[in-house]
Amino acid sequence: MALLVLSGQPCSGKSIVAAALKQLLTAKGLEVVIIDEPSLSLKRNHSYKDSVSEKNTRGSLKSAVERAVSKRHFVILDSLNNIKGYRYELWCIARAAGTRCCVVHCKVPKETAWAWNKGRAPDEDAYSSAVFEDLWCRYEEPDARQRWDAPLFRLAPDEGVDSMAPVLQGVVQSLTEVAGPQQQSVVAKQLQPTQATSNAPLSATNLLHEIDAGAQDVIGRISAAQELAGSIGTGRMDMGEGVDALQLDRPVTLAELRRHKRVFLKMSTQNLASRLPDRQSARRMFVNYLREHLT
Structure with a gap:
């Protein structure tokens, strides 16, 4: 109290x-x-x-x-x-x-x-x-x-x-006592927690590792699909359970995928941490990122 x-x-x-x-x-x-x-x-x-x-x-x-x-x-x-x-x-x-x-x-x-x-x-x-x-x-x-x-x-x-x-x-x-409009005595305020005094959520403890692992899993799936497709073209690729398939109409090099991953990691840890509580969410968000920047 x-x-x-x-x-x-x-x-x-x-x-x-x-x-x-x-x-x-x-x-x-x-x-x-x-x-x-x-x-x-x-x-x-x-x-x-x-x-x-x-x-x-x-x-x-x-x-x-x-x-x-x-x-x-x-x-x-x-x-x-x-x-x-x-x-x-x-x-x-x-x-x-x-x-x-x-x-x-x-x-x-x-x-x-x-x-x-x-x-x-x-x-x-x-x-x-x-x-x-x-x-x-x-x-x-x-x-x-x-x-x-x-x-x-x-x-x-x-x-x-x-x-x-x-x-x-x-x-x-x-x-x-509870402070009122005509309060004569000094009443201590009910302090409210702030971001500076609140403990960080447990999901943020290993956040960067989980985001990196999720993004790397997506890159691995894309690379494997492109190797199987060869010169035919990649087309529609399955990204695993809970993640929408990704449609690619052109080959994407591993260097380009890694560059996009670095940008995504920087954006995620700065702005989207509250939206990425686990690896599954990181995979889904990285696929959406690639869908926007590669098509």
Whole structure:
């Protein structure tokens, strides 16, 4: 149904917000999935200790989001999401799935975040001072003017859940309500898949090979028929099941047939790919091409 991206510096209260939003959404009878580092058995301090570890962590989180996002349930990504390019990739995932997407920015003073980090229990994987400082300095704050960061909601978790209640309700309404002409609250748009975000059809995986094989089969039939006919003339030739016969009133050399095949391959892969899902269709279209250009 929707992807909700939490963004904030380390120890800024994102997990508190995620739990509160899950409670509100569950109360509406909706299925909610929270994805974070612990759910993937990742230790936060270890996951962000260097650029390689951070890249692998982001990749694991994004893969989990891709698997979970659907029109059946809500996905809350509880992580730093501190790079605007990464938030754009998440937005593209939501668009490819045809769901809604919004960003919630959690912001607290640096002193508060460090105090919360130091107050974590030993088994909660607190950040080291070096990792904490590095992540804090590199954070790229969401901007509502960017389509992948909109709609954008801002929260201050250090002020308590009660003070956040109106904004949390706004987030839920944004993801569950339908926008109307007199809509007062911000409603996230239902994203629509595009060619850039949609997976290519399976028929295009081996498209060039299938078209080439189909065209070569036609050339083989023409060459064989001309050899049998000799100097008499080719005339009408059978092109196989599902393909109309081809009438040739003059001999055609193999070099000429190969030249036509190269042109046909170029045209097919550029303009006619959606019309050539298999080898049989390629044979039929190549015969039609030859019928037009050789007669």
